[in-house]
Amino acid sequence: MPDYLVDYRYNGEPRSHRFDLNAPQLSVADAAMHLLQLHFGDSENSLIMPNADASPDQVVEQAGQLGLTDIKVTHAVTGEPR
Template sequence: MRTYNVEYAFKGEPRSHEFQLKQGELPVHEAAMHLIVLHFGDGENSLVMPAADASPEEILEQAELLEISQVRVHGVGK
């Protein structure tokens, strides 16, 4: 498992979250998807989730619409 520290803004407020994932890299659009799930995944309205075949650009656009922005990924180690 590798730990990633993701810094981002949610509704204009700076935040950070650590994710422990098996993958060797965490692209920004995948980090944004994890953040969407973190903030909206348990909601009753699944319409906020990007489509399963969404492109990286579409995921980032959806994150922006949900007020998740300025996503930066830092690999912390194994």
């Protein structure tokens, strides 16, 4: 499975997170959705999450409104088989 390193800003502060996903590539919108789940998944207010039918642009816009900006998938590294 590839590991994806995502660099981003959360409320203006630079951060990075590594995602281990079974996907051939990770788009910025998909990374934004994973970051929303990471930062707000336990939130009592489920209205924070984009609708299931939200477009990639809407997902990125929602993430930006919640302080997740400058999202970049910097690389994918395929690890050893587990």
